[in-house]
Amino acid sequence: xxxxxxFKITGAIKLNFILAxxxxxxxxxxxxxxxxxxxxxxxxxxxxxxxxxxxxxVGFNDEWKTYSFANKSxxxxxFAWDFGDGNxxxxxxxxxxxxxxxxxxxxxxxxxxxxxxxxxSEQIVIVEPEAPSTVVPPILEASFEDNSLPDGxxxxxxxxxxxGAGVIxxxxxPTYEGSQAAKFPSGGDRQAYQALAVTPxxxxxxxxxxxxxxxxxxxxxxxxxxxxxxxxxxxxDTSQAIASFAGTDQSSSNDYVKxxxxxxxxxNDKVAILITNELVESRxxxxxxxxx
Amino acid sequence: MKYLKCTLxxxxxxxxxxxxxxxxxxxxxxxISSANYYTTPEQVESAVINIYDGIQGVWDFGxxxxxxxxxxxxxxxxxxxxxxxxxSEGEAAQFESYSVEATNGIVANYYxxxxxxxxxxxxxxxxxxxxxxMAAKFEAEAKFLRAYAYxxxxxxxxxxxxxxxxxxxxxxxxxxxxxxxxxxYDLIASDLNTAINGLDNSSSYRAxxxxxxxxxxxxxxxxxxxxxxxxxxxxxxxxxxxVLEANFKDVFYxxxxxxxIFAIGYIGDSDExxxxxxxxxxxxxxxxxVNYVTNDAKAALDxxxxxxxxYSYRNDVSQTTQNQVAKYxxxxxxxxxxxxxxxxxxxxxxxxxxxxxxxxxxxxxxxxLAGGASTSSAAxxxxxxxxxxxxxxxxxxxxxxxxxxLMDERRVELAFENHRLFDLMRMGEAQNVLSAFxxxxxxxxxxxxxxxxxxxxxxxxxNGAMSQNPGY
Numbered sequence: 001x002x003x004x005x006x007f008k009i010t011g012a013i014k015l016n017f018i019l020a021x022x023x024x025x026x027x028x029x030x031x032x033x034x035x036x037x038x039x040x041x042x043x044x045x046x047x048x049x050x051x052x053x054x055x056x057x058v059g060f061n062d063e064w065k066t067y068s069f070a071n072k073s074x075x076x077x078x079f080a081w082d083f084g085d086g087n088x089x090x091x092x093x094x095x096x097x098x099x100x101x102x103x104x105x106x107x108x109x110x111x112x113x114x115x116x117x118x119x120x121s122e123q124i125v126i127v128e129p130e131a132p133s134t135v136v137p138p139i140l141e142a143s144f145e146d147n148s149l150p151d152g153x154x155x156x157x158x159x160x161x162x163x164g165a166g167v168i169x170x171x172x173x174p175t176y177e178g179s180q181a182a183k184f185p186s187g188g189d190r191q192a193y194q195a196l197a198v199t200p201x202x203x204x205x206x207x208x209x210x211x212x213x214x215x216x217x218x219x220x221x222x223x224x225x226x227x228x229x230x231x232x233x234x235x236x237d238t239s240q241a242i243a244s245f246a247g248t249d250q251s252s253s254n255d256y257v258k259x260x261x262x263x264x265x266x267x268n269d270k271v272a273i274l275i276t277n278e279l280v281e282s283r284x285x286x287x288x289x290x291x292x
Numbered sequence: 293m294k295y296l297k298c299t300l301x302x303x304x305x306x307x308x309x310x311x312x313x314x315x316x317x318x319x320x321x322x323x324i325s326s327a328n329y330y331t332t333p334e335q336v337e338s339a340v341i342n343i344y345d346g347i348q349g350v351w352d353f354g355x356x357x358x359x360x361x362x363x364x365x366x367x368x369x370x371x372x373x374x375x376x377x378x379x380s381e382g383e384a385a386q387f388e389s390y391s392v393e394a395t396n397g398i399v400a401n402y403y404x405x406x407x408x409x410x411x412x413x414x415x416x417x418x419x420x421x422x423x424x425x426m427a428a429k430f431e432a433e434a435k436f437l438r439a440y441a442y443x444x445x446x447x448x449x450x451x452x453x454x455x456x457x458x459x460x461x462x463x464x465x466x467x468x469x470x471x472x473x474x475x476x477y478d479l480i481a482s483d484l485n486t487a488i489n490g491l492d493n494s495s496s497y498r499a500x501x502x503x504x505x506x507x508x509x510x511x512x513x514x515x516x517x518x519x520x521x522x523x524x525x526x527x528x529x530x531x532x533x534x535v536l537e538a539n540f541k542d543v544f545y546x547x548x549x550x551x552x553i554f555a556i557g558y559i560g561d562s563d564e565x566x567x568x569x570x571x572x573x574x575x576x577x578x579x580x581x582v583n584y585v586t587n588d589a590k591a592a593l594d595x596x597x598x599x600x601x602x603y604s605y606r607n608d609v610s611q612t613t614q615n616q617v618a619k620y621x622x623x624x625x626x627x628x629x630x631x632x633x634x635x636x637x638x639x640x641x642x643x644x645x646x647x648x649x650x651x652x653x654x655x656x657x658x659x660x661l662a663g664g665a666s667t668s669s670a671a672x673x674x675x676x677x678x679x680x681x682x683x684x685x686x687x688x689x690x691x692x693x694x695x696x697x698l699m700d701e702r703r704v705e706l707a708f709e710n711h712r713l714f715d716l717m718r719m720g721e722a723q724n725v726l727s728a729f730x731x732x733x734x735x736x737x738x739x740x741x742x743x744x745x746x747x748x749x750x751x752x753x754x755n756g757a758m759s760q761n762p763g764y
Contacts, residue, residue, distance in 0.1 A: 071738060074762055200522065201671065
């Protein structure tokens, strides 16, 4: 029993010695071979990732030259911005005033405290915003002449047809200008219709010329500006008209009368011109549109 | 013997027929379950009312209860330049300092409450078969309310799970998959179009056509579809169903008035009471006072509020360096001629106005401005000047409404009604305005603070499927 105990003690001492030797060897090799962190450390699973978005300023003066930047980087602590115009910043979300129009490469370098970096670049093209302009739409076959479509074809009224409406007639005399005008017989069963693409909430003036027979009295030739575009005459609703003018000047069947019809397009990116008449044979010629 | 044979035969027949009629899954007769409850239009309507009940929320302080709209000011007004806590204490103060934590209980409650509202709406939509000839109206109502819930969530949290049917607890993929905001907006727009077609303007406490049109106009403005927004606003104006109250005070203290398009009703001293407006007073609610008015908002109201100012904020009589919201006062104010809505101010009866006509008129101006710097459109000026004239102010001086003038007018007209933050975000000015404001009050703001964190609980439950918003 005693002997066994002795042996055990000796064994334990031996073991300790071996362990100590191993550890010291291990320590020595560690120091010689590599620096921290060594085997057993885990990789950086969240390296920095740089990202941003840029927003141009809005206003009356030079606000358009100012860009503000939203920082969308992750896992980063330090930021270096190069705005591409010679300016730079280390703010988290800086803004920069550019000298003027041009193309600039903006670069954001995001880094963390381990010195790992990520770079993101975006090109911004700076253009001074133009004052909002109003589209002036072309009116096709505006003076009802043959072959006056952009491709050199057309019978003077192709652009004025609407399914379900009576097709207008063409007259060669009297006209306001050129050799043809639109004619609306006394029956009042013909209608000219054409839709135009316009800028919403803008002021326009439609100018046209009309003449009517002197009798019977009490007739009219009316130009309506209608919101939107319809594909069937049955869908036309003149009670919704944005503007209209009823011509009633029957003093001469030869002389044309000029009309300026002004309107605001309101909440419409399309409006339509509708021309109708009642009781009296009437003629219309030379429509034109301008933005006010 | 013969008798026994007959009995056996009957027994056999009975067994066979039982098997055919769901013998293994008998319908419970002594309890009501969601599977067998909805059989009449009245029962489906009770599920419709249940959606409104979800938005109205529970009179309680427990953060596991449906608190929904009663906590909304924390996430909207107190993250804008309009309000703050009185004493900068607790998690309520994380909002004003733009240091919201993913573990914030208010953030988690709002999220959970509105997904509960969405669940309630989906229950209605799955039981329309029992609604008879009311099916179209109930569908429209449920879809309006679902769109309203999603519109709030998507603006506050960004990409969110899109649940468009009743899902089981096992459907973790739907519950924890974040869907891109564009897809969420597609469902919102589609739901609102259904609502517009199925509703009229007969009630301001239930969904209406105009309420759906107003929300859809905001969705269009968020997406830059200005013309559609303008047409919707003009349709509401053209309906003739709404007018501005002559007196600004009556918008909030004459409940059910003709300016309100959609409101959530509360009844004082009852189980249907609310406890958000007592929280805005000095230690009347559970807090020492939240949603207190910032000096920035006070200065804006003093300079531009006109007749609206005295009914928008008031000095805190028990702490005169502080200012309180004067809309939705629960316990009256004799100097302002405001009557208490309950005897116990903690059980307040003030309705919460979600949408009103003044909002629509200013959205109309915004749609005509169409992202530009200014507009001189007669239609825009007409809407704008209606708002100014009700406030006792002169018409726009130079006939040109600038973007800044519109933002100012919205701020003072709709102050403390949970619009300010969304307005700044929609008009692309949130980063500019809030970083300047944050600097002036000595806190740090960054653009990632515009979105709230996804509640940490959801991220944990998702087992890593849900990612967090940047900056949290």
